[in-house]
Amino acid sequence: CLSGIATVTKEGGGNDVQWCFSQVKGAIDDDVAEADIISTVEFNHSGELLATGDKGGRVVIFQQETENKSQPQCRSEYNVYSTFQSHEPEFDYLKSLEIEEKINKIRWLPQKNAAQFLLSTNDKTIKLWKISERDKRPEGYNLKEEDGRYRDAATITTLRVPVFRPMDLMVEASPRRVFANGHTYHINSISVNSDNETYLSADDLRINLWHLEITDRSFNVVDIKPANMEELTEVITAAEFHPHQCNTFVYSSSKGTIRLCDMRASALCDKHSKLFEEPEDPSNRSFFSEIISSISDVKFSHNGRYMMTRDYLSVKIWDLNMENRPVETYQVHEYLRSKLCSLYENDCIFDKFECCWNGNDSVVMTGSYNNFFRMLDRSQRRDVTLEASRESCKPRQVLKPRRVCAGGKRKKDEISVDSLDFNKKILHTAWHPQENIIAVATTNNLYIFQEKVN
């Protein structure tokens, strides 16, 4: 079995992908409006659509323009396709609690017909949205004027058949289902099943299984709430369905463990089928060990053989057939290990970074601070740190690898750990399912980078 630790050996050259700037979306203002903070990013299954959710409860969908074959240099761009308010702030009067409208996750459904469907969720309520196009409208009604006013019946002397006439494309988003009151605690994940009929939603202590058509009922499949809340030692941090096996899902915990559950085994999956846990390295033990081992994201590989977990300092790749340790471990920003105390004080240690796979599962990506993000190449055992910055925004400008100096003498072009801006964090990233196009969200901007084409 492999147990590799990937380190930077060399960068650039050879067959490495070079990333270049494509687009940036969002306000240039340094003053960030809280509602504009991006909270989730997700490509749909074809990669044609890219959805973002923000703290203000809005969803913005970008559509990739069909590529111009005659000009291959002109990369296809993503332009705004639809914008809608998904969730509004709510107030739970019973508990005197405000429910944030922030969109925690968006998940696309596989496309079945002309319309697109996505699930979006805030802390308490999941909604199924239908996004459909309208490019023609009926004209020539007998009883109504074009503006909708009713005609005086006495003036009607002839009859005609209404016809469809082309109109400017209009994209409509309408809520088709609202899945409410299923969760007492804050929803952190949703995941659509490969059966395309069900999906799961997970909060801190429970995971529910829903049918996409049924909103007034859900099945509880995992419940880790102890009888006495004072005995609580861990919470659920993320959950995902297996990409092919509709009976299998995993959930990660704040203790750094991942449990794989098989819904065929029993109705309530409190007993896991597999438990993935790596013994803690005693030499790394510190005051904040428990916090940094909490898993913030778990993602299956596209082929369904591996899963990736993200904790505060590292990314781990697990083989589903091996429970006792990951097959690969990548350090994202090990230089932060000595700063955990300060990061605890400024709350950065609680940041939940996400991670994602590329289309063929050979490279994984995750974010860091100072608007840095990391590309970890599994096949070539190389990793690179790139930056999403307004300063590298010239069209097709190639991104230069960045280096952080952990200590000692700082070389030219390196940035020292103390100069890192911890307010500039990249928590959400997404990779196009087929092409080398990535979407990287800084606080309130969305960067799109593409592979350099020679």
Added chain:
Amino acid sequence: MEYKVEAHRIMSISLGKIYNSRVQRGGIKLHKNLLVSLVLRSARQVYLSDYYSGACLNAQSEREGNEWDITDSEREKFPPSATECDRVESTEEPQPNEQPEKEREYRENDDEVKSDQVDCTSTLQEQNQNSSLDSVAKVSSETPPESITEPKESPSDSAVAERDSTPEANGESHQPPKPYVCSNRKRSAEESESGDSPQKRTKVASSNAKEDEEAEEMDTSNVSNLITIFGSSFSGLLSKESAKPEAEAEDSGQICCDQMLKNLNPWSTAIVAF
């Protein structure tokens, strides 16, 4: 000792986070509060053990291979820095997994060998009855039961029809967390073994013992009461702390704050709110 200050600082920061989380938009985040309470517990262990080691040094403990002693001498080698809080813990290993190991170690050296935690608690309570009680510790136990129900039941499941057991029942059946009890046991054992500075140490040990009993009742206390007590105690502590970095139990304000710290069950503050 700087380590004590650092642990104390971490504790106050942690409490501040728990307090602020109550007023944050979107309600209390269970995950974050759980993590903060873990840090709070670890810091408290260090603080208490640190405190104990300070007294232990005076007592000239003849324990060899004693984990606390080793860490104490190791600590003195480390220069004070912001990373201290990390390193202190690495030598002390405050993980709950380590507790059984520590407890075994204590038992080996302890004359009063007890087989389980329940016995441990009762030993302290026995001692407790014979020693003077601190008025501050007593105040905290007098919170009216009516105020307990509200914060405990606020997160009642709307979707599930279950009924949480009454807070009082929870409080009484709940045993204090293992590490806390262990350190108290050690203190009491130490007290019985050596007779140095009996007055000062007896007072501290007894108030600790008292708090052990109090801990059960503290579990059910109103969270805001605790935070209020802490708030005033801490501001008092911080001003005194800077004046007397090596403050010993002479300082009544110090005792008050120390007792509050020992009194605190980190779980209750974070979890009771749910």
